[in-house]
Amino acid sequence: xxxxxxxxxxxxxEQVESVLQAYFGQAKLRAAKVSPSxxxxxxxxxxxxxxxxxxxxxxLMTAYQHLGGxxxxxxxxxxxxxxxxxxxxxxxxxxxxxxxxxxxxxxxxGVYRARAEEAGQTPEAARHRGMxxxxxxxxLVLSGAFRMLDTVDTDPATRLRLAEILDEAVFASAxxxxxxxxxxxxxxxxxxxxxxxxxxxxxxxxxxxxxxxxGAVLAGADDDVAAALGRFGRDTGIAxxxxxxxxxxxxxxxxxxxxxLSDLREGKRTVLISHAAQGPHWDExxxxxxxxxxxxxEADRARELLVLSGAxxxxxxxxxxxxxxARTHLDCPAVPPALRQVLEHILDGAVNxxx
Amino acid sequence: xxxxxxxxxxxxxEQVESVLQAYFGQAKLRAAKVSPSxxxxxxxxxxxxxxxxxxxxxxLMTAYQHLGGxxxxxxxxxxxxxxxxxxxxxxxxxxxxxxxxxxxxxxxxGVYRARAEEAGQTPEAARHRGMxxxxxxxxLVLSGAFRMLDTVDTDPATRLRLAEILDEAVFASAxxxxxxxxxxxxxxxxxxxxxxxxxxxxxxxxxxxxxxxxGAVLAGADDDVAAALGRFGRDTGIAxxxxxxxxxxxxxxxxxxxxxLSDLREGKRTVLISHAAQGPHWDExxxxxxxxxxxxxEADRARELLVLSGAxxxxxxxxxxxxxxARTHLDCPAVPPALRQVLEHILDGAVNxxx
Numbered sequence: 001x002x003x004x005x006x007x008x009x010x011x012x013x014e015q016v017e018s019v020l021q022a023y024f025g026q027a028k029l030r031a032a033k034v035s036p037s038x039x040x041x042x043x044x045x046x047x048x049x050x051x052x053x054x055x056x057x058x059x060l061m062t063a064y065q066h067l068g069g070x071x072x073x074x075x076x077x078x079x080x081x082x083x084x085x086x087x088x089x090x091x092x093x094x095x096x097x098x099x100x101x102x103x104x105x106x107x108x109x110g111v112y113r114a115r116a117e118e119a120g121q122t123p124e125a126a127r128h129r130g131m132x133x134x135x136x137x138x139x140l141v142l143s144g145a146f147r148m149l150d151t152v153d154t155d156p157a158t159r160l161r162l163a164e165i166l167d168e169a170v171f172a173s174a175x176x177x178x179x180x181x182x183x184x185x186x187x188x189x190x191x192x193x194x195x196x197x198x199x200x201x202x203x204x205x206x207x208x209x210x211x212x213x214x215g216a217v218l219a220g221a222d223d224d225v226a227a228a229l230g231r232f233g234r235d236t237g238i239a240x241x242x243x244x245x246x247x248x249x250x251x252x253x254x255x256x257x258x259x260x261l262s263d264l265r266e267g268k269r270t271v272l273i274s275h276a277a278q279g280p281h282w283d284e285x286x287x288x289x290x291x292x293x294x295x296x297x298e299a300d301r302a303r304e305l306l307v308l309s310g311a312x313x314x315x316x317x318x319x320x321x322x323x324x325x326a327r328t329h330l331d332c333p334a335v336p337p338a339l340r341q342v343l344e345h346i347l348d349g350a351v352n353x354x355x
Numbered sequence: 356x357x358x359x360x361x362x363x364x365x366x367x368x369e370q371v372e373s374v375l376q377a378y379f380g381q382a383k384l385r386a387a388k389v390s391p392s393x394x395x396x397x398x399x400x401x402x403x404x405x406x407x408x409x410x411x412x413x414x415l416m417t418a419y420q421h422l423g424g425x426x427x428x429x430x431x432x433x434x435x436x437x438x439x440x441x442x443x444x445x446x447x448x449x450x451x452x453x454x455x456x457x458x459x460x461x462x463x464x465g466v467y468r469a470r471a472e473e474a475g476q477t478p479e480a481a482r483h484r485g486m487x488x489x490x491x492x493x494x495l496v497l498s499g500a501f502r503m504l505d506t507v508d509t510d511p512a513t514r515l516r517l518a519e520i521l522d523e524a525v526f527a528s529a530x531x532x533x534x535x536x537x538x539x540x541x542x543x544x545x546x547x548x549x550x551x552x553x554x555x556x557x558x559x560x561x562x563x564x565x566x567x568x569x570g571a572v573l574a575g576a577d578d579d580v581a582a583a584l585g586r587f588g589r590d591t592g593i594a595x596x597x598x599x600x601x602x603x604x605x606x607x608x609x610x611x612x613x614x615x616l617s618d619l620r621e622g623k624r625t626v627l628i629s630h631a632a633q634g635p636h637w638d639e640x641x642x643x644x645x646x647x648x649x650x651x652x653e654a655d656r657a658r659e660l661l662v663l664s665g666a667x668x669x670x671x672x673x674x675x676x677x678x679x680x681a682r683t684h685l686d687c688p689a690v691p692p693a694l695r696q697v698l699e700h701i702l703d704g705a706v707n708x709x710x
């Protein structure tokens with residue numbers, strides 16, 4: 001759920017923007033009838049999603065079009081459902097992580113915390129105010145995701161399958177979030193397999209696997225195509241997240257738009273850390289990571305230890321292996337060559353970021 | 356969202372239990388495939404809903420049957436959607452209110468906080484663990500509410516209207532929760548009209564108005580019947596909440612199952628407080644309420660002041676007025692007399708609790 005993959009300008013980006021604009025427009029009209037403060041919550045919600053790359057709608061629509069789907073409008077609506085789910089998940093994830101900033105801007109909780117502080121509330125009360133607004137806002141867009149599917153013009157059976165896929169994405173993300181929370185309070189580093197499982201559940205399913213399957217189902221593709229795209233999405237998502245974790249430590253902030261200190265300071269449990277925990281440098285490393293006051297010099301030392309212990313190479317290799325496995329899932333006659341080509345391009349973009 | 360109205364044994368209670376049992380049964384099967392900890396979250400969720408009076412399904416099914424609906428199964432599923440919404444809202448409401456106990460038992464957050472404490476975590480870490488689990492659990496059953504509607508055997512247009520009604524309930528509840536949070540951090544007491552508006556949005560819509568409308572729509576009743584029942588539900592819900600606030604201060608714990616100290620200790624903004632804030636006893640009263648250490652003797656004094664200032668009578672009269680207004684909405688030839696009778700009975704039960 002971190003930095004976004006570098007995609008080509010997504011197919012149907014304009015349609016998705018227009019669907020989301022209509023969704024928020026209608027919600028704001030309704031909210032304005034309730035109270036100015038409710039309108040403001042919806043405005044804050046809309047602003048928090050503005051400028052997003054709409055990656056999930058983009059890959060859904062890519063699959064849809066290449067599998068013969070002809071209603072860009074329907075695909076944009078299905079895609080928008082995943083964008084709203086994404087919005088809900090990151091808002092609640094930020095509440096759980098006590099994060100008030102995302103991509104350098106106040107998130108929904110951050111906006112409400114800042115307002116409460118300006119109104120003279122204590123830092124603790126303001127923080128709580130921010131988190132409360134975040135919980136409420138996330139609930140609204142989570143409901144919005146399911147409601148959005150009701151607006152997809154398709155037959156009832158297909159609509160039901162889309163709702164099942166969205167539901168499976170929620171189910172997986174919640175499981176991943178729960179495991180992630182468990183990690184954050186457990187001593188030591190969990191095994192690599194558990195980290196990969198968490199990242200699959202928390203991010204890969206809802207960001208890659210589910211949108212690709214939904215695009216295939218909406219296009220009326222055969223079950224085996226939808227399943228193949230789902231498997232491709234799953235492995236692509238894991239590879240993507242592995243690269244994300246690498247960039248979170250070794251990336252250049254100017255290129256990623258993300259601090260390369262915060263994962264180290266937070267002591268985020270990633271494959272890097274998990275691998276290093278088995279090596280000879282763990283004693284020194286474990287005293288550096290998780291320290292909120294970590295200096296840039298100490299961070300450099302932590303990076304050095306991650307390289308020396310082989311953790312960086314290990315994570316890089318694991319990402320490449322998942323990418324290679326993702327590719328094999330496309331090796332299926334029912335996947336049209338043009339779709340295969342564009343999906344491989346997406347995969348390359350996801351895995352080669354920052355290289 | 357507090358104590359439940361005293362209904363007759365709800366129509367179709369068994370069907371609702373069976374639908375919910377199947378829902379949680381299937382979720383637990385899926386969760387068990389992910390991890391034992393995820394299964395445990397679902398078990399905790401299910402336990403948190405066990406033994407509920409299923410008031411919302413009950414009134415939905417009452418309307419449905421009296422308006423000629425013949426599929427108890429479909430009505431039970433629509434009712435279960437509102438029960439799941441209720442579950443989600445109270446879990447997130449408790450997270451926002453930092454409540455770890457509901458009806459004398461640990462809620463979902465409370466269960467996870469206790470486990471974390473037993474595992475040796477600091478009280479603050481354990482509290483955060485509890486709240487995180489509550490956020491995740493609420494998201495799951497909120498999604499479950501929308502998914503449940505997909506299982507209602509009806510035509511697509513009716514299903515869509517049910518989803519709209521459920522969505523309107525989420526929309527109103529979120530607005531009410533936001534206003535309630537604003538109250539809790541504002542100095543002084545808000546005007547009576549604002550309190551009533553908050554209680555309508557936060558509780559009356561999703562607990563009474565929406566289930567009644569949904570029952571009517573599912574039964575294929577005319578729009579004016581659904582609208583009349585909705586108006587009845589709205590005023591009944593406000594009356595119910597006014598009585599709830601009275602019982603929260605003046606009720607006997609042995610009868611209500613709810614502490615009659617906690618609202619005073621919390622300084623909960625109710626019509627009682629709002630009215631008293633305009634009277635001559637406010638200076639003394641305002642120093643008592645909101646004090647977490649309030650003694651039973653001080654609470655008795657606070658009650659005395661609420662009586663002396665006329666706040667108790669004011670709230671009681673307001674509840675009776677809303678009940679009377681609710682009754683007028685049933686005065687419509689399209690509402691069958693038998694339904695009218697049972698709804699008036701529900702109204703009486705809601706308003707005369709604790710008298």
